[in-house]
Structures are given as structure tokens and as C-alpha cells.
Amino acid sequence: MGLFIKLEIDQGxxxxxxxxxxxxxxxxxxxxxxxxxxPHSLEANEDECTLCGLCLDVCQPDAIGVxxxxxxx
Ligand code: SF4
Ligand code: SF4
Numbered sequence: 001m002g003l004f005i006k007l008e009i010d011q012g013x014x015x016x017x018x019x020x021x022x023x024x025x026x027x028x029x030x031x032x033x034x035x036x037x038x039p040h041s042l043e044a045n046e047d048e049c050t051l052c053g054l055c056l057d058v059c060q061p062d063a064i065g066v067x068x069x070x071x072x073x
Contacts, residue, residue: 001069002046007031008065011038015061022058031055 001007009023009032016037017024023039024032029048032039032055055064 001043002049004068004070005046005049005051006067006069007041007046007049008067009039009041010061010063010065013061013063014038015063020060023055023064026054026058028052028054 014020017034017039018037021039024034029045029050031041031045031049033042034040049066051066051068053066056062056066
């Protein structure tokens with residue numbers, strides 16, 4: 001988990017990299033990496049998240065959660 005952002009990937013819902021893998025391709029700041037047949041989040045990169053929402057849009061089973069760890073000003 002980053003200081004400001006935490007990525008959650010539901011490994012049970014995820015379709016797997018062989019059948020999907022879209023999150024790895026769309027994230028502009030490379031937060032997702034391969035972990036066997038499932039993606040995992042590179043915690044050191046999580047704070048780079050731009051909240052673009054692309055990973056949420058492409059993830060058909062809604063397996064990804066982007067959690068803000070801070071309050072909006
Ligand atoms: S986009 Fe969703 S279903 Fe596809 S590999 Fe990523 S987490 Fe899994
Ligand atoms: S919201 Fe955008 S920057 Fe953040 S993890 Fe998803 S694709 Fe990457």
C-alpha cells in the first residue's frame with residue numbers, strides 16, 4: 001500500500017492474465033505486474049496512480065479497487 005493510494009485486486013474475481021491482462025496494458029504508470037497468472041500491484045508505484053480509472057473501465061469482473069487513503073481537501 002502506498003501513502004496515498006491502495007490498490008486492491010480481488011484474485012478470486014480476476015479472469016487471469018492468459019484470458020485478460022488488460023490492467024497491465026492500460027495503466028499509464030505501470031502499477032500492475034505479473035504474479036503467476038494473476039496481476040499484482042507494485043506497492044512502490046501505487047502513489048503514482050493518477051486516478052485515471054482506465055483499469056476500472058477495462059476490468060470486466062470489477063476485480064480492481066482503487067482506494068484513496070486521504071480526505072479530499
Ligand atoms: S483487468 Fe481485471 S480481470 Fe483482467 S487481469 Fe486485470 S484484474 Fe484481472
Ligand atoms: S486508476 Fe489509472 S493510474 Fe491508477 S492504477 Fe488504474 S490505470 Fe493505473
